[in-house]
Amino acid sequence: MANRTQSIIRAWPGLVAAAVVVALTLGTLGAVALRSEGLGSLGPSDWAALRFTLIQAFLSAVISIVVAVPVARALARRQFVGRAALITLLGAPFILPVIVAVLGLLAVFGRNGLVSILFGWIGLAPVQLYGLHGVVLAHVFFNLPLATRLILQGWLSIPSERFRLAASLGLCARDVNRVFQRPMLREVLPGAFMLVFVICTTSFAVALTLGGGPRATTIELAIYQAFRFDFDLGHAAILALLQFAICALAALAMLWVQIPNASGVGLDRNIQRWDAQAGFHKIADIAWISIAAGFLLLPLGMIIWRGIAGLVDLPPQIFAAAGRSVLVALTSAALTIVLGLSLTFGVVGLRSRRVLAGSMESIGYLAIAASPLVIGVGLFILLFPIVNPVVIALPLTAVVNALMALPFVLRMLVPAVGQIESQFGRLADSLGLIGWARVSRLHLPRLRRPLGFSAGLAAALSMGDLGVIALFSDPDRATLPLQMYRLMAGYRMETAAGAALLLLILSLLLFWIFDRGGRVDVDA
Amino acid sequence: MLTLEGMEHQQDSFHLSASFSLETGTTTAVIGPSGGGKSTLLNCIAGFAKPRRGRVIWNGEELSALNPGERPISSVFQDNNLFPHMSCFENVAIGLRPSLRLTGDETAQVRTALIRVGLAELSDRKPAALSGGQQSRVALARVLVRQRPLLLLDEPFAALGPALRGEMLDLVAELAAVSRATLLMVTHDPSDAKRIAQQTIFVEAGKVHPPVATLDLFAAPPKALEQYLGVDQ
Numbered sequence: 193m194a195n196r197t198q199s200i201i202r203a204w205p206g207l208v209a210a211a212v213v214v215a216l217t218l219g220t221l222g223a224v225a226l227r228s229e230g231l232g233s234l235g236p237s238d239w240a241a242l243r244f245t246l247i248q249a250f251l252s253a254v255i256s257i258v259v260a261v262p263v264a265r266a267l268a269r270r271q272f273v274g275r276a277a278l279i280t281l282l283g284a285p286f287i288l289p290v291i292v293a294v295l296g297l298l299a300v301f302g303r304n305g306l307v308s309i310l311f312g313w314i315g316l317a318p319v320q321l322y323g324l325h326g327v328v329l330a331h332v333f334f335n336l337p338l339a340t341r342l343i344l345q346g347w348l349s350i351p352s353e354r355f356r357l358a359a360s361l362g363l364c365a366r367d368v369n370r371v372f373q374r375p376m377l378r379e380v381l382p383g384a385f386m387l388v389f390v391i392c393t394t395s396f397a398v399a400l401t402l403g404g405g406p407r408a409t410t411i412e413l414a415i416y417q418a419f420r421f422d423f424d425l426g427h428a429a430i431l432a433l434l435q436f437a438i439c440a441l442a443a444l445a446m447l448w449v450q451i452p453n454a455s456g457v458g459l460d461r462n463i464q465r466w467d468a469q470a471g472f473h474k475i476a477d478i479a480w481i482s483i484a485a486g487f488l489l490l491p492l493g494m495i496i497w498r499g500i501a502g503l504v505d506l507p508p509q510i511f512a513a514a515g516r517s518v519l520v521a522l523t524s525a526a527l528t529i530v531l532g533l534s535l536t537f538g539v540v541g542l543r544s545r546r547v548l549a550g551s552m553e554s555i556g557y558l559a560i561a562a563s564p565l566v567i568g569v570g571l572f573i574l575l576f577p578i579v580n581p582v583v584i585a586l587p588l589t590a591v592v593n594a595l596m597a598l599p600f601v602l603r604m605l606v607p608a609v610g611q612i613e614s615q616f617g618r619l620a621d622s623l624g625l626i627g628w629a630r631v632s633r634l635h636l637p638r639l640r641r642p643l644g645f646s647a648g649l650a651a652a653l654s655m656g657d658l659g660v661i662a663l664f665s666d667p668d669r670a671t672l673p674l675q676m677y678r679l680m681a682g683y684r685m686e687t688a689a690g691a692a693l694l695l696l697i698l699s700l701l702l703f704w705i706f707d708r709g710g711r712v713d714v715d716a
Numbered sequence: 717m718l719t720l721e722g723m724e725h726q727q728d729s730f731h732l733s734a735s736f737s738l739e740t741g742t743t744t745a746v747i748g749p750s751g752g753g754k755s756t757l758l759n760c761i762a763g764f765a766k767p768r769r770g771r772v773i774w775n776g777e778e779l780s781a782l783n784p785g786e787r788p789i790s791s792v793f794q795d796n797n798l799f800p801h802m803s804c805f806e807n808v809a810i811g812l813r814p815s816l817r818l819t820g821d822e823t824a825q826v827r828t829a830l831i832r833v834g835l836a837e838l839s840d841r842k843p844a845a846l847s848g849g850q851q852s853r854v855a856l857a858r859v860l861v862r863q864r865p866l867l868l869l870d871e872p873f874a875a876l877g878p879a880l881r882g883e884m885l886d887l888v889a890e891l892a893a894v895s896r897a898t899l900l901m902v903t904h905d906p907s908d909a910k911r912i913a914q915q916t917i918f919v920e921a922g923k924v925h926p927p928v929a930t931l932d933l934f935a936a937p938p939k940a941l942e943q944y945l946g947v948d949q
Contacts, residue, residue, distance in 0.1 A: 615796055618764055623862075624785025629814035637801040 200626045206538010209531045210555045216595050217562045220570025221436055227573050228429035237406060238414060242434060244403075245410040248324060249392035252331035253385050259332070260339035260384075263484045265373065266477035267340070268347035269465045278485055279344070282337040285488070287649060287703050289656025290334070290397035291673045292692045295680065296491030297321065297330055299498055299689075306490070326402035327410075331395065335388040337488065342387070346380040347373075359466035368467045382449040390442040394435075394563045397658040401677065411435045415565045419663055425573065432566040443561035495692050502690020510691050513675040514698060517655055520590045520671060521702055524654035525647045527594035532556075532601040532646060536609050537631060556602040559595045564659035567592055572663070585664035589671065593654035601646040608642045609635060644710015648703035655699045672698070718761070718866060718898055720924075723770035725760050732756050734924035735770070736917065740865070743892060743899040744927055745909035748919035749944050754902045757924055758868050761900070762791050774866060790864040792872040797855040798843040804830065804854045805839040811858035829857040833887065849880045853887070860891060867892060869901040885912050906934055906945065920944065 267279065285293065300306050301321050308318030321329065350372055358368055399410040409417070411434055418428040468477075535556045542549040571588060572581050581588065612635055620626075620634050636643075658673040665674055672695050679688035718738045725732040732753040738744055746754050759765035761772055763784035772779045779787050790811075798807045808826045809816055818826065830839050833853040843851055852873055859867060869888065873881045889912040892899045903909060909916045915927040920940050937945060 616799060618784075618791075618793065619796055619799070621764065621784040622762065622789070622791045623811055623814060624783070625810065625814045626783075626785065633802075633810060633814065633816060634799065638799075 200621070201537050201541040201630060202627060203538045203541035205534035206536075206541065206552055209534035209538065210552050212531065213535075213555050213558060213595065213598065216567060216571075216591070217558045220567045220574065221433075223570040223573040224429045224432045224436075224566060227425060228433055229426040231430065233427065233430060234434070237409070238411075238431065238434070240406065241409045241411050241414040241431075242438075244324070244408060245393055245412075245438065248327045248331065248410070249389045251324075251328045252335060252392045253388040255328065255332050256335040256339045256388050257381060257385055259336055259484070260343050261377065262476070262480045263336075264340045264343035264347060266480045267344055269468055270474075270477050270481070272481075278481070279341075281485075281488060282341050284492075285334045285337050287652035287656070287699055288334075288492075289658075289673055289692075289695050289699055290330075290395070291401060291658050291676050291680075292495060292656065292696050292699075293333055293491060294330055294398065294401045295676075295688060295692045296495040297326075297333060299494035300490050301326075301329060306494070322402055322404070323408045327398055327408060330398045330402055331388075331392045333487065333491065334395075334398075335391060336484065338391075339384050339388060340484065342384045343377070343380055346376040350376065355465055355467070363467060365468035365470070365473055383446075386442065386446050386449050390439070390446065390561065393438050393442060394561075396563075396565055396662075397673075400658065400662065401680065411438070412563060412565050415569060416662060419569060419572075425569075428569050429573070432563075432569045435563050435566050439561040439563055439566075446561075495689070495696060498686075498689040499693025499696070502686045502688070503693050504690070506687065506690045506694065509670075510672070510675055510687070510694065513670050513672045514694060516586060516669070517672040517695075518698060518702070520586050520593070521651040521655040523587070523590040524593040524597070525651035525702075525706070527590060528597045528601050528650035529643065529647055531594060531598055532605050533643075535598075535602060536605040537635070539606060540609055540613060553602065553606060557599045560599045562595070564592050564596060564657075565663065567595070568660040568663045571660075581664050582666055582669070585661060585666075585669050586671070588664060589657065589659075589661045590654065592660045593657050594650065596657075596659075597646075597650035597653050600649055604642045604646050605639065608639055612638050641710045644706050644708070647710075648706030651706060652699045652703040655702055656695065717775060718900075719771075719773040720761070721771040721773060723760060723767045723772060725756060725765055725767045727756070727765070730756075730922060732760070732922045732924065734760075736924065736926045738898055738900065738927065740775075740898050741896045742915065743889060743901070743913045745913035745916040745930060746900060746902045746919055747904065747906065747909055747916055747941075747944075750904070752920040753922045753924065754919050755870055757919060758791075758870050758900065758902060761866075762789055762868055763787050787866075788864050789866045789868060790859040790862045791868045792852075792855050792859065792870070794871050794874060797872065798851055800843050803840050803842055804835060804846070804857075807843070807854050808857045808861055811862045825861050826857075829860040830854075832860060832891070833857045848876055849884065852876065852884050856884075856887060856891060860895070863895065865895075865897055867897045867899045869899070871902050871904070874904075881908070882911060888912065910934065
């Protein structure tokens with residue numbers, strides 16, 4: 193385009209941020225590789241863990257998607273009171289602490305849960321949630337809404353005029369399915385499947401709480417056990433390499449299929465539809481929407497219901513843990529924003545050199561396929577000679593959490609900055625607005641909304657995280673999710689329920705405050 | 717004097733060539749069918765497009781190596797002339813200081829410019845709270861404070877009604893006359909050209925015709941221009 197004798201925005205903060213991300217992901221991996229035992233040391237239980245990891249991820253992805261297709265179709269073609277609220281709710285599991293959701297699911301599907309009580313009335317044995325089906329159920333709880341949103345996005349990408357045309361040509365529901373839904377699903381489903389699969393291979397907290405034992409241990413859980421219980425660093429390291437291999441393969445597969453964008457802007461938009469007005473279509477849609485809503489709302493409702501009782505007499509160490517968690521979350525959010533902005537502006541500053549800009553952006557997405565436990569083991573190996581990692585468990589948690597939130601934040605910021613440049617870039621160029629002046633006068637004010645949302649997301653994710661902290665912590669440095677896990681492991685369910693409600697409130701509050709901060713007083 | 721010397725621009729299959737000079741202080745209209753290259757011509761002069769060959773010279777100084785912001789040029793575009801998150805005052809001030817840190821003298825300059833375009837009362841408002849005509853006035857106030865000798869207008873008033881557009885053109889002509897700015901203005905309406913431009917450049921299919929006195933051009937239009945204008949004219 194223009195003849196640039198100087199770059200409009202300096203790229204060095206982006207280069208520094210990229211170096212930090214590479215050091216944390218690939219650097220820690222190198223440390224793990226150096227410390228690792230040979231492949232031959234992997235025993236039958238390790239291979240069982242590998243098998244279990246893949247099977248549960250595959251089942252979770254398949255079930256999430258198979259259910260999401262009719263739910264998304266129902267949401268796309270029905271208008272009803274509460275539709276917008278339900279679609280917003282579909283975004284909630286993303287910032288819901290995993291351990292809170294697990295407690296909610298136990299309250300519905302666990303031994304003393306609603307379903308078991310119901311079964312008791314009709315003389316059936318109570319169900320229990322531990323094992324493969326529990327892990328899969330929890331993963332579906334988290335990923336069914338994600339898959340639904342992705343497919344709904346696909347529906348909304350079909351111009352509304354086409355449905356009008358379809359109606360004028362008299363296409364029935366089955367024709368609409370053939371003409372619109374099938375091609376759309378062919379485009380969206382492979383990416384959605386891969387995304388859910390990858391998320392499920394690296395999810396640690398679900399396996400920690402609902403898995404375990406020889407038949408339901410994931411690799412991540414095996415790393416944790418080798419590290420924490422057997423103190424076998426070499427074995428933890430080879431398992432970490434195995435985990436990385438899975439992630440790397442999945443990441444390669446993700447490059448191969450197109451990953452749909454789950455930004456979710458304007459998802460609650462209504463499209464006027466004329467097809468599928470017959471009664472049985474309506475009933476089927478109502479059924480799917482009710483099932484999905486019930487599946488999401490019941491566990492959430494149970495958290496609140498059982499939590500209120502426990503909330504009143506929470507022991508003081510819970511509040512101390514909550515304070516630590518809030519600090520970690522705020523630090524992590526700040527780090528994410530600094531890294532995210534640096535990389536984003538690096539990409540803009542280097543845009544005349546496409547390859548460099550492209551690789552800088554890809555580096556930011558590295559963390560999608562990185563596992564917090566692999567990074568944690570690597571950091572332990574690197575830091576142990578210098579400092580006791582347990583002492584800096586909380587700062588480490590904040591750093592790793594920031595890294596994990598980075599891909600989501602970049603997905604928000606990079607397109608936003610691109611749009612600002614395409615809309616106001618020429619005006620800014622003509623006024624000689626370059627460097628810091630461009631960033632502070634043009635970009636930051638216009639980025640307030642995505643920045644607020646990103647910071648809220650990063651803070652909430654960090655607030656609810658139960659990953660690296662489980663590797664390093666001692667009782668004096670526990671975060672709220674970890675404290676909650678200990679209560680659950682000690683069968684102190686009432687206190688755990690109170691802590692869960694507190695954690696839920698704090699996570700949502702952090703998200704709300706940041707998101708709100710980005711919204712108030714923003715002009716078009 | 718603005719001189720385009722054997723300038724050629726290539727974008728995909730579209731080719732634009734231009735060679736002409738404009739005397740300092742003159743007002744020139746650029747007219748022609750859409751897709752003919754009017755905006756590209758302005759982009760080449762302003763530095764948003766990079767000509768493949770030839771030179772753009774202002775008063776003996778070659779501009780080609782300069783960034784858009786470094787050229788002796790103020791541009792007013794079709795849209796997106798104002799930053800929506802800034803007040804009128806800031807939108808004008810940023811033309812003077814990208815950092816927005818003004819000296820007392822510069823603050824006075826901005827205030828004077830806003831008074832000149834008749835917006836003194838509205839200087840704290842943001843663009844969304846202004847009418848289309850008022851938004852154009854803010855952009856013109858910024859042109860005033862920038863004091864660049866060459867002013868490029870790319871149909872900035874196209875969205876305004878005829879009366880308001882005439883009013884704006886008169887304001888532009890007045891401001892240009894006072895500061896002895898050289899004005900180059902894209903339009904698709906002959907009456908705009910007749911209203912304020914002594915000379916007019918006709919651009920069609922990538923060919924930039926040399927400037928001709930506006931009244932002479934429309935009195936005896938060449939074949940291509942006649943086709944563009946239609947039989948009624």
